[in-house]
Amino acid sequence: MKNDGTMVNAYVPGKGDLSAEDQALVARRAKALGPAYRLFYETPVHLVRGEGVWLYDGAGNAYLDTYNNVASVGHCHPAVVAATAKQAAILSSHTRYLHDTVLDYAERLLATFPTELSHVMFTCTGSEANDLAFRIARAHTGGTGFIVTENAYHGVTYAIAGMSPSLGEGVALGEHVRTVRAPDPLRMTGDLGAAFAAEVQAAIDDMLRHGIKPAGLIVDTIFSSDGVFEGPAGFLAPAVAAIRAAGGVFIADEVQPGFGRCGDTMWGFQRHGLVPDLVSLGKPMGNGYPVAGLVMRPEVIAAFGAKARYFNTFGGNAVAAATAMAVLEVIESEGLQENARVVGGYFADGLRGLAARFDCLGPLRAAGLFLGQEIVSGGPLAADAAKTGRIVNGLREARVLISATGPRSNVLKIRPPLVFSTANVDTFLAAFEAVLRRV
Numbered sequence: 526m527k528n529d530g531t532m533v534n535a536y537v538p539g540k541g542d543l544s545a546e547d548q549a550l551v552a553r554r555a556k557a558l559g560p561a562y563r564l565f566y567e568t569p570v571h572l573v574r575g576e577g578v579w580l581y582d583g584a585g586n587a588y589l590d591t592y593n594n595v596a597s598v599g600h601c602h603p604a605v606v607a608a609t610a611k612q613a614a615i616l617s618s619h620t621r622y623l624h625d626t627v628l629d630y631a632e633r634l635l636a637t638f639p640t641e642l643s644h645v646m647f648t649c650t651g652s653e654a655n656d657l658a659f660r661i662a663r664a665h666t667g668g669t670g671f672i673v674t675e676n677a678y679h680g681v682t683y684a685i686a687g688m689s690p691s692l693g694e695g696v697a698l699g700e701h702v703r704t705v706r707a708p709d710p711l712r713m714t715g716d717l718g719a720a721f722a723a724e725v726q727a728a729i730d731d732m733l734r735h736g737i738k739p740a741g742l743i744v745d746t747i748f749s750s751d752g753v754f755e756g757p758a759g760f761l762a763p764a765v766a767a768i769r770a771a772g773g774v775f776i777a778d779e780v781q782p783g784f785g786r787c788g789d790t791m792w793g794f795q796r797h798g799l800v801p802d803l804v805s806l807g808k809p810m811g812n813g814y815p816v817a818g819l820v821m822r823p824e825v826i827a828a829f830g831a832k833a834r835y836f837n838t839f840g841g842n843a844v845a846a847a848t849a850m851a852v853l854e855v856i857e858s859e860g861l862q863e864n865a866r867v868v869g870g871y872f873a874d875g876l877r878g879l880a881a882r883f884d885c886l887g888p889l890r891a892a893g894l895f896l897g898q899e900i901v902s903g904g905p906l907a908a909d910a911a912k913t914g915r916i917v918n919g920l921r922e923a924r925v926l927i928s929a930t931g932p933r934s935n936v937l938k939i940r941p942p943l944v945f946s947t948a949n950v951d952t953f954l955a956a957f958e959a960v961l962r963r964v
Contacts, residue, residue, distance in 0.1 A: 575600030597809030647841030651807020652680025668740035707751035746793030752931035753897025788866030788893025
């Protein structure tokens with residue numbers, strides 16, 4: 526099953542060393558929540574508290590979080606918690622009333638973008654942001670065709686689930702959706718930018734042959750669900766030129782790579798010297814509070830805004846805006862983008878050092894605190910999903926939380942909170958080396 530989170534390594538009843546108390550909790554969960562949810566790890570983790578880069582179970586055991594980009598500035602950051610509580614005690618209202626906070630945040634957020642991107646609309650989730658981008662792109666272009674990568678994940682609304690192949694074969698692709706191979710330098714020959722652009726052009730040509738007008742190309746700018754493909758910087762430009770030449774727009778999904786995670790730049794698309802037409806934001810924006818958004822060129826929203834209105838009761842409410850403002854202030858005041866660059870580089874060097882001693886560590890791809898480590902057997906193209914699963918679960922037993930991604934389920938997906946330190950990296954590397962020796 527394709528997925529973003531390696532469900533093949535998830536909990537299976539009867540497998541793993543689960544306490545009687547947690548077995549009862551699993552049974553309650555199944556009864557109340559139904560069959561469509563999944564749990565991480567062969568032995569699930571029962572968490573009760575979080576602080577910084579650490580999560581704690583009921584017995585007080587600390588787990589190092591190297592996976593959770595939702596808590597971008599660290600679990601329960603006191604400045605963010607205080608901002609949320611303060612505004613919740615005053616007013617929580619929506620964008621159909623005038624309120625300073627949402628405008629203050631919108632202006633400060635937009636100041637981090639190129640000047641061409643001067644409008645922002647607020648939603649609750651990245652899925653909603655991408656769904657709004659889908660609607661605006663169709664209104665602006667008059668087209669219906671969208672291009673995504675083969676193992677992309679963009680969200681769970683009906684339209685966007687149809688543009689998220691990583692959800693698996695049980696979720697049908699949209700009728701006018703075309704997939705292209707991810708920009709994998711191991712599996713594409715020649716210049717990577719030209720090769721990826723050729724994939725996009727072939728998808729455009731196929732749409733036109735079937736009478737479908739292209740509307741847009743949407744990519745997660747670090748291709749996280751495809752296996753983490755960060756470079757070389759600039760390779761996206763020819764593909765973006767191709768979709769624009771066909772009358773479509775470029776949508777940069779920054780839900781995962783955005784807010785300074787890639788280190789060198791605030792936004793993933795900036796690594797490619799591009800200005801997108803629409804940019805979707807999500808998870809890290811509220812450090813766990815449900816706030817997301819869509820940033821755009823004014824001309825792209827014009828047709829949609831003239832004919833339709835958008836309203837989201839909780840998208841951009843006063844509490845959401847106060848929380849998101851606090852997150853942005855923490856990123857800036859604590860220098861977390863620079864921290865991502867420095868600590869991410871240290872992390873990558875440590876993984877390369879381990880690769881010199883362990884043949885199962887294949888190619889490493891990294892940009893700041895977003896790293897993808899391939900697990901292989903017999904060569905760089907020989908993906909080893911089974912060993913990856915053993916490593917993920919072995920690290921869980923060592924109280925280090927991580928997951929895996931990619932179409933072959935063999936890429937360790939490493940994206941810790943932005944407050945991760947070099948000492949945290951050392952803790953991870955020591956646990957990782959011990960697990961590698963066992964598996």
